[in-house]
Amino acid sequence: MALKSAALFEKMDPFIKSQGAELVKKINAVYYFEVSKAKGETPEVWTVDLKNGTGVNLISQIQSQSLKERQEQLMPHLPWQMMI
Template sequence: MALKSEKLFESMTPHLAAVGKDLVAKIGAVFHFEILSAPGAEPAWFTVDLKNGNGAIAKGKQGTADATFTLTDDDLIAVSNGTLNPQVAFMQGKMKIKGNMAKATKFTPDVLPKNVKL
């Protein structure tokens, strides 16, 4: 089953081409995303590098992350489109975060591209 969030991550490449340099200066961190199609399912991994150059997106775990987010595909999409507040997702256990919490809090939904066709 294809993940909706895969299209979200793919859409970040042109987004980073446009605004990546500013995001890298503001955030300065590498994030891993462990995305589950359903709780307990085999995860898909994505790396979001907002530390180097204009930023980059890669499928899989690339390098060492400052923070790792674990959540379901549907919850990531809900966070990205604004129907699920990231703090609420974390408090409800829908999103788990490992690593540097100060860096993790810099990755907010406004970093993600808007109006992605899923």
């Protein structure tokens, strides 16, 4: 059964597609959400990119990907790995 929050993210998608470029200029941030029904359950994951391009609402169903991997995909220009 889908979470109630899934409907909210689905409704955001058309808005971001139509207003994304303006939102990127104003907000300039990437939001990462993990929502689960109860503590310890596998969360559903959403990423809302209002920093790059014209904005993207990524409804992700791949829970195996770590936050670090998602950050590297969304913002490859940042030094996520330390060089020693």
